Amino acid sequence: MLFAAVVLAGAAGGTQATAQAYIADSTSPERRARGLGLIGAAFGLGLMAGPALGGLLSLYSLRAPAFTASALALANATFGFLVLPESLPAKLRMPTPLRRLNPLSQLRGILGIRSIRWFLLAVFLLNLSFAGLLTNFPLFSNARFGWDAPSNAFFFAFVGACAVLTQGVLIRQLQPRFGEARLLIGGLSIMSAGLVLVAIIPYGPLLYPVVGVLAVGVGLAIPSLTALISRRVSGREQGRVMGGLQAVISVTLIVGPVVAGLAFDHLGVPTPYWIGALLAALALLAASAALMPGHNSAPTERSFAKRPAVEAEALRRQGE
Numbered sequence: 001m002l003f004a005a006v007v008l009a010g011a012a013g014g015t016q017a018t019a020q021a022y023i024a025d026s027t028s029p030e031r032r033a034r035g036l037g038l039i040g041a042a043f044g045l046g047l048m049a050g051p052a053l054g055g056l057l058s059l060y061s062l063r064a065p066a067f068t069a070s071a072l073a074l075a076n077a078t079f080g081f082l083v084l085p086e087s088l089p090a091k092l093r094m095p096t097p098l099r100r101l102n103p104l105s106q107l108r109g110i111l112g113i114r115s116i117r118w119f120l121l122a123v124f125l126l127n128l129s130f131a132g133l134l135t136n137f138p139l140f141s142n143a144r145f146g147w148d149a150p151s152n153a154f155f156f157a158f159v160g161a162c163a164v165l166t167q168g169v170l171i172r173q174l175q176p177r178f179g180e181a182r183l184l185i186g187g188l189s190i191m192s193a194g195l196v197l198v199a200i201i202p203y204g205p206l207l208y209p210v211v212g213v214l215a216v217g218v219g220l221a222i223p224s225l226t227a228l229i230s231r232r233v234s235g236r237e238q239g240r241v242m243g244g245l246q247a248v249i250s251v252t253l254i255v256g257p258v259v260a261g262l263a264f265d266h267l268g269v270p271t272p273y274w275i276g277a278l279l280a281a282l283a284l285l286a287a288s289a290a291l292m293p294g295h296n297s298a299p300t301e302r303s304f305a306k307r308p309a310v311e312a313e314a315l316r317r318q319g320e
Contacts, residue, residue, distance in 0.1 A: 025087035033227035041168030047160030109280040110244030118290030129279035131259025145204035166219025188284040190217030195277035
C-alpha cells in the first residue's frame with residue numbers, strides 16, 4: 001500500500017513544472033527570474049515548516065502527519081480549481097494528443113530545441129550534483145560529525161531559511177542590477193566552491209556559514225537558469241519545456257542518489273561532495289557555452305512571422 005501511494009504521488013508530482021509554466025505565462029521576460037525565485041522561496045518555507053509540523057504531529061500519532069499532508073494537498077487543489085485563473089490565453093491553447101504525454105517523447109522533444117541544449121545540459125549537471133547530496137547528507141554528517149536526527153532536522157530548517165531569503169528577497173534585488181546571465185554564472189561558481197569546502201571542512205558548526213553561502217549560490221543559479229530557458233522559447237512552448245525540465249530533473253533524482261551512495265560506501269565519506277563540486281563546475285562550463293553569442297537564439301520578431309498572426313500578437317503582448 002505504501003509503495004502504491006508513493007507511485008501515485010509521483011505520477012501526480014508534476015506540479016512544479018506547471019507552476020513554473022504559470023509564472024512564465026504571467027510575467028514579462030524581465031521579471032521572470034524574480035517570479036520563478038518565489039517558487040524556490042515557497043519551497044524553502046515548506047522545508048522549514050514541514051519537518052517541524054510533522055515532528056509535532058508524530059507525537060500524537062504516526063498517521064497524523066500523513067493525514068495532515070493529505071488535507072493540505074486537497075486544500076491546495078481546491079484553491080487552484082476555484083480561485084486560480086488560467087494563465088495561458090485562450091487563443092494560444094491547443095489540444096494535446098495522448099501520444100505526446102509520454103515522458104520520453106517530451107524529453108526527446110525539448111532536446112530537439114537547439115537554442116536551449118547547453119542550458120539543458122547545465123540543468124542536468126546542476127541537479128545531478130545536488131540530487132544525491134540531499135539523501136546522503138544525514139549519513140555524511142553522522143559519519144564525520146556525529147550528528148543525530150534532531151541535529152540534521154535543525155540544519156535543514158536553516159537551509160530552508162537561506163532558500164527563502166535568497167529566492168524570495170535577494171534575487172529580487174540583484175536581478176534588475178545584474179541580469180540572469182551574471183547571476184547564473186555567479187551562482188554556479190559559488191556552488192562549486194561551496195561543495196569543495198563541505199568536502200574538506202573539519203568541524204560541524206562550520207557547515208552553517210559554508211552551506212548558507214552554498215544555498216545562496218543555488219538560490220541564484222536555479223531561477224536564473226529556468227528564466228533564461230523560458231526566454232528562448234515561444235509562449236506556446238512554456239508548459240512543454242518546463243515539463244521537459246522536470247523530466248530531466250527526474251532522471252537526476254534516479255541517478256544522483258545511486259552515484260552518491262556508491263561513492264560514499266566505496267570511495268570515502270567526502271567523495272560525493274567532490275563529485276558534486278566537479279559536476280557544478282561542468283554545469284558552469286555548459287552555462288557559459290550557452291551564453292556565448294553564437295548560441296543566443298531567443299525568439300525574435302523575425303521568428304514571429306513564421307507563426308500564425310494570433311500567436312505572434314500574443315507573444316508580443318507578453319514581451320511588453
